[in-house]
Amino acid sequence: MSAIKETKFKFPGQQGFYRGKVRDVYIFENTLAIVASDRISAFDVVLPRAIPHKGQVLNQIAAKFLQATSDIVPNWVASTPHPQVTMGKKCEPFKVEMVIRGYLAGHAAREYKAGKRTICGVSLPDGLKENDRLPTPIITPTTKASEGHDEDISKEEILDQGIVSAEDYAILEKYTQALFERGTQIAKQMGLILVDTKYEFGKYGKEILLIDEIHTPDSSRYFYAGGYEGLQEAGLPQKQLSKEFVRQWLIKHGFQGKDGQEVPEMPDDFVLEVSERYIELFEKITGEKFQKAPTESLEKDIEKAILAHI
Template identity: 40%
Template structure:
């Protein structure tokens, strides 16, 4: 199975290469986001790419953006390929709005160590692993080289956002989380926690980046959770994190996955896509991902002479 590890084009200037996404300048000023098959874990991009991963993330983000456009406008113009999305150029807000509805992950580890306040939100004593909160909470972080837990008051004090904008982001984040939780509940999936990113377009708050994907969210099987909350099946990239933890040596995580782990990870990404969207991802193992991408970019008028580019990439 071939994978898409990066994308470059002399016709489309590279704006930013993130851990998973490559952002390029489109011909008339928009931004072209290429979602690659790179995989990031523990703040590091692994050497092993995961087949279909980029298409899963891109397709799920597009699905959720369409489902929530009545709550808040987003940056999507159109999906131009399974791995590519043309979006409006917004000014990103360097804050991640993390919404949590269960005690798990890093918050659980902090709680077990005695921490009771998270990003300014106080939680009570006596909570158990994976216990649901009385209501979802918002625990923002800064978007820096290493994301930093921060209170809303300090976000405003340090100049990341003003109070009015933060309040608006909070309201929208909770509304998005509610909508996502309700839709996923119908499919037997619990939206455990997630993060949202926002930007400003002509002074108006819009939703950007991705939402409710296996990379940005934690999912559990509702059936498993009902049987035993502490061992509920996690339906996201936690499978890969746990493999890396199990194979850590000399305080270093592996830089690459085995073929078997990569294949299983791909299967899990495809499975969560199908469970959420209700149909299989429209890609195949045999297709040349880069050739398909170039052809679709050309058909969308974003590239000229795609065949010549294919020879050089």
Template identity: 55%
Template sequence: MTAPLPPALARTDLGLGTRYEGKVRDTYDAGDGRLVLVTTDRISAFDHVLRQAIPLKGQVLNSVAAYFFERTADVAPNHVLAVPDPNVTVGVRCDALPVEFVVRGYLAGHAWRVYREGGRELCGEPLPDGLREGDRLPRPILTPATKAVQGHDEDVSRLEIVARGLVDADTLGRAADLAFAVFDRGTQIAAERGLILVDTKYEFGRAPDGRLLLIDEVHTPDSSRYYYADTYEERLRAGRPQRQLSKEFVREWLMEHGFRGLDGQTLPDLPPEFVRDVSARYVELYETVTGQAFEPDLSPDPEGRIRAALGGVAGAG
């Protein structure tokens, strides 16, 4: 991307009632049964929010999520009511389940690091001997994690989820079924685009009418990892790293600069040229996974633009 980047949207203050700041999203509850979710340009890795925001990242994430929410709605109902701005989704206010539903089809990322260190079980799911990084698993597995507001998420098995009273067994089973169904659809869509959906995480919430809805995001570069299918087998045989679309390259950059999110480590600053590269790679992911050209909104006042788009929401003006 050679054109100047727009200002990064690092934080919003829209005055829409109760505001909650997550790692990436600013969520507003105006008290009318809807949530306004603003996907900012903040970026997190190893459960830490980096000091530098990535211009256009929020637009990419929100747009990719909107694309996949629409294409998976027939297999898993979701919370989306409207997408009035590139950075904004208006959704049904749900009581979120306190667990992330991580589905893995391949041995990569956190699962590979556990396996490499000798682990042969993850969240109660056995992992066979003899696997290499990037190998396809015998079947997709569910490796849930508790959601931490601060600090690290915690791996947890289905049995532990029920035993700790986090989610009842019936709800857990239905959410797991939905997660596998959406993963299967995502796998099909990825294959159409010459990609392999490696792993991803889903979140679910209960709507006021009792429905279990897919919420937050789906199949975005922040929540998912993709490999390029055309070079997968060749690189696997050669023991070479896979070409992938995800934010793993940000984690790798941090690790190269001495940061893994461990106590006592200093979070490094991202240099401007790397920020630009990260922005370009997010755009690349959007265009690759959707097959559509990315048309960014380059407004010099992204928060003002969002306020105008939300003019019909009480308190936004």
């Protein structure tokens, strides 16, 4: 059950450090070294237990799909010197996340069920059921919070507040739609449906690059294509590959990230189940057998890999 909860390295030439919900980011003059830890977050809260092999799953899926979409949009990656490390260009991130949805699921479904018919300025028709396919994919951006919760925001608010220029936002929209289309095609080949996902972008000089991770279980939701129609017609939950099952476990145990709620601690058997679900997604979405990286000296191996590439 060995897992990396956090790292505290000090590297020569290091200019800064940032700890996100999942990633530890080491900042150099023009380069970032990002460690995908085994932390897991839900409802914008980092949970107490780390998940074995989760960081490796995220890092390797992201590396595969960043490469598979590099003809659509250039990205920040220079190398992946360790299964849990990615190194690349230090970009200035846009302060929005580009969330795109092809189906009414997750947060959007909860908002719809509460009676909302407009999400992030996008109107939705009446009569939809949870997990129904939307007439066309919709972009529902969120603010990129440095702390606390990301918040829904509309395109109009983003432009009015000057968070992103109109010229840049048009490019972000175009890239988001093209990436989702490519992700949908790849998922279909593997017998999956890419339900919704998010993309993050940044600027390196004047160039817009795709940053962070893409098409991972932390940033995306997948349904199994086989049986989708039958389950929808019967009004039954979809079989899905995402961390939604973790959110549902937390909800069942009285936690949705709201003030005053205490985070329940996952027992060993559930931690192991979460790990196995992440590995299942890796194998299902990539079509490759997951090779567990050695964990005996995981922290030292990660430090050594970064030192060799800075």
